[in-house]
Amino acid sequence: MTLQLKNQCPGNYQNELAKAVNRVDFFRIFHSMALRAGFEHFCLMRLFADVPAPTLSTQLELHDLPAGLAEAYDGRYAFSESGLFKMLQETTLPTYWIDADGTQDELMRQMGFELALCIPVQGLNGSRHAIIFLGDRDVPNMELLHAIYYDAAYAFDFYFREILANKKGMGLTPRELEILKWISHGKTAGEIALIVSVSEHTVNSHTATILKKLDVVNRTQMVAKAIREQIIP
Amino acid sequence: MATVVNIMLIDDDPAEELIFRAQMKKVVNYDINMLYAACIDEAVAMFGKGAAVDIVLLDNRLGPGEDFRESVPRLRQSGYIGPIGVISSSLTDPYFQSFAEYGADFRIDKAEFDPTAISFLIQEYAPR
Numbered sequence: 001m002t003l004q005l006k007n008q009c010p011g012n013y014q015n016e017l018a019k020a021v022n023r024v025d026f027f028r029i030f031h032s033m034a035l036r037a038g039f040e041h042f043c044l045m046r047l048f049a050d051v052p053a054p055t056l057s058t059q060l061e062l063h064d065l066p067a068g069l070a071e072a073y074d075g076r077y078a079f080s081e082s083g084l085f086k087m088l089q090e091t092t093l094p095t096y097w098i099d100a101d102g103t104q105d106e107l108m109r110q111m112g113f114e115l116a117l118c119i120p121v122q123g124l125n126g127s128r129h130a131i132i133f134l135g136d137r138d139v140p141n142m143e144l145l146h147a148i149y150y151d152a153a154y155a156f157d158f159y160f161r162e163i164l165a166n167k168k169g170m171g172l173t174p175r176e177l178e179i180l181k182w183i184s185h186g187k188t189a190g191e192i193a194l195i196v197s198v199s200e201h202t203v204n205s206h207t208a209t210i211l212k213k214l215d216v217v218n219r220t221q222m223v224a225k226a227i228r229e230q231i232i233p
Numbered sequence: 234m235a236t237v238v239n240i241m242l243i244d245d246d247p248a249e250e251l252i253f254r255a256q257m258k259k260v261v262n263y264d265i266n267m268l269y270a271a272c273i274d275e276a277v278a279m280f281g282k283g284a285a286v287d288i289v290l291l292d293n294r295l296g297p298g299e300d301f302r303e304s305v306p307r308l309r310q311s312g313y314i315g316p317i318g319v320i321s322s323s324l325t326d327p328y329f330q331s332f333a334e335y336g337a338d339f340r341i342d343k344a345e346f347d348p349t350a351i352s353f354l355i356q357e358y359a360p361r
Contacts, residue, residue: 019329019330021330024338024357025340027353028341028345028350031350032345067356197306197309199314200314201316202338
């Protein structure tokens with residue numbers, strides 16, 4: 001149950017989270033969460049994926065930063081050298097970074113924000129992520145901080161289960177079966193989009209989900225396994 | 234030089250065209266070329282003339298008794314396979330939950346439509 005606060009309440013997102021089905025829905029929720037709490041932006045990032053020198057742009061999973069900002073940052077600075085990144089290696093505690101008392105991280109200064117609120121979170125499979133809210137507001141009071149931490153962690157859990165979770169072994173939906181059938185007929189994504197009356201983007205998204213569910217790595221292996229397991233004739 | 238992105242707005246209210254056009258002008262890093270159609274027939278005619286469109290933003294209610302469940306399939310039947318987003322002043326009706334079944338890619342509340350959201354939608358659906 002989400003905390004109920006007056007005034008600066010970041011809101012109860014339970015209904016919206018229960019309805020969220022794609023990245024745009026989650027973008028809307030996290031973006032709204034940031035704005036309602038007086039921040040300007042949010043970043044949801046993966047932590048410590050198997051990348052030798054993680055950059056900001058490669059770690060970002062979902063965000064509302066201006067286009068090109070992360071890439072511009074990476075062009076000038078090393079994300080792995082930032083205090084925030086180092087802190088995330090040392091603790092799973094939520095933290096905030098401010099300008100006023102010298103605790104501002106280089107990352108914040110370099111990106112042009114005065115306050116960052118960092119909330120480490122964890123997926124069901126143990127994978128580590130962090131949600132960071134960025135803006136120029138004052139440090140929220142403790143009541144609001146608790147509410148933001150709670151809502152962000154709650155939203156991430158939905159996001160993980162709906163978008164990030166490995167769906168290996170889960171059954172295919174009728175739409176996924178239809179797309180799998182047309183792939184096995186040698187149709188391209190664009191052709192399938194025309195046949196099924198969806199966008200090419202949706203076809204590619206379904207294809208990625210089928211790959212996950214069948215635990216295969218490409219379309220050829222996907223069709224071979226589907227035939228072998230009699231999912232398609 | 235900013236990337237050019239072609240976004241088509243389909244909305245029967247000309248005032249919305251002004252509002253959306255103003256929002257799109259605020260988007261940085263992209264040069265948005267906004268095309269406008271007041272109804273599905275007009276949009277389909279524009280596609281028929283070869284209009285290049287990266288993203289369609291479709292008002293849920295274009296006429297009495299008509300919503301995206303009729304209009305999105307009509308756009309798809311015209312051969313458009315790019316992303317379609319349904320926009321509405323309220324997303325609370327239960328039928329919005331099945332937007333994907335009708336061929337739409339996303340839904341967004343008009344009140345949520347700001348330059349940040351536009352920028353995200355471009356990165357998500359029309360990356361260069």
